[in-house]
Amino acid sequence: xxxxLKCRKKYLVSGKVFIILxxxxxxxxxxxxxxxxxxxxLDFNNQVWRNHFATERKMQPNSDGIHTGSVLGLMxxxxxxxxxxxxxxxxxxxxxxxxxPKRKHQLYKKYQDAFKDYDGxxxxxxxxxxxxxxxxxxxxxxxxxxxxxxxxxxxxxxxxDDVIASYVMKHPTEDIFIYSSDRDLWPLHHRNIRxxxxxxxxxxxxxxxxxxxxxxxxxxxxxxxxxxGDSGDNxxxxxxxxxxxxxxxxxxxxxxxxDYFIKLYEMFGKNNPFLSKLFLPHNIRLMVxxxxxxxxxxNIDYEIQKITEPNTDEWKNLCMIFETPSLxxxxxxxxx
Numbered sequence: 001x002x003x004x005l006k007c008r009k010k011y012l013v014s015g016k017v018f019i020i021l022x023x024x025x026x027x028x029x030x031x032x033x034x035x036x037x038x039x040x041x042l043d044f045n046n047q048v049w050r051n052h053f054a055t056e057r058k059m060q061p062n063s064d065g066i067h068t069g070s071v072l073g074l075m076x077x078x079x080x081x082x083x084x085x086x087x088x089x090x091x092x093x094x095x096x097x098x099x100x101p102k103r104k105h106q107l108y109k110k111y112q113d114a115f116k117d118y119d120g121x122x123x124x125x126x127x128x129x130x131x132x133x134x135x136x137x138x139x140x141x142x143x144x145x146x147x148x149x150x151x152x153x154x155x156x157x158x159x160x161d162d163v164i165a166s167y168v169m170k171h172p173t174e175d176i177f178i179y180s181s182d183r184d185l186w187p188l189h190h191r192n193i194r195x196x197x198x199x200x201x202x203x204x205x206x207x208x209x210x211x212x213x214x215x216x217x218x219x220x221x222x223x224x225x226x227x228x229g230d231s232g233d234n235x236x237x238x239x240x241x242x243x244x245x246x247x248x249x250x251x252x253x254x255x256x257x258x259d260y261f262i263k264l265y266e267m268f269g270k271n272n273p274f275l276s277k278l279f280l281p282h283n284i285r286l287m288v289x290x291x292x293x294x295x296x297x298x299n300i301d302y303e304i305q306k307i308t309e310p311n312t313d314e315w316k317n318l319c320m321i322f323e324t325p326s327l328x329x330x331x332x333x334x335x336x
Contacts, residue, residue, distance in 0.1 A: 038091040040081040043180030045098035050181050052137045062323040070137040080199040082335045093150040098160035147315040149336050155302040165296035187218050219255040225294040238283050310336045
């Protein structure tokens, strides 16, 4: 129980910071709603791989054996984004690249003992299949995207989700359209921030959130992952803990772990055997790790690169080399 109390103090601090940041963003939105800038934020790696796997079996490769569906799909998403965002003025294109997330991989090594009740070695996102390709869809799409004016931001060692969250926090006066199918970004879906999955403009709904995370409140997604785990990132939940028995505490809490604990104590009492399973030392270590893995960071000092002018000649050259003439019909370059 001592471990749980120490843990609660840590969560209390982080919880307060999160609440303060949220309130600050709300105030800034109210103050600047009359003069806002529109930004299209592209989760680059996410959209490249999403379009690659969606078109790999449907489209024939070019004469060099390269599937260009990732490029075609990405550019359709980009055209949709720029047209939708242009309704609020001239949009700014911002692209976030995912670099090797060294920090989160190190977390798994540091807290490996927290998984002693699980079979085998637990690796971050180790449940995702890897495909051996003779080419890299990311590098292919980078050739095309570098022909388009945009601002690129990234940080080596950090995952794109955390960099995106930091960008959102540093630009509270912008209306931001985030194009990503990553559910980790759903908690960002807010008044002036729209998370969009695809070129059809689909966005997260409360019904989808309820089905996937057992709550319609986007703010509680992190808490659900901390307790229940996340199969997408190979994050393990608390083993043997009957979460549904405590669903009332989950519904009534504010989305922070410390408030969830308080609601549990109010429901069951501090010495209830049901809670003793949750507060076993290895479960506490597991929840500490899960919080560090699933919660987005808001204070990353990312690097920035800018391309200011469109390169139409190189665009046409790439369309010839990789046999993607249909991109010329999209007339995407006219939007820049």
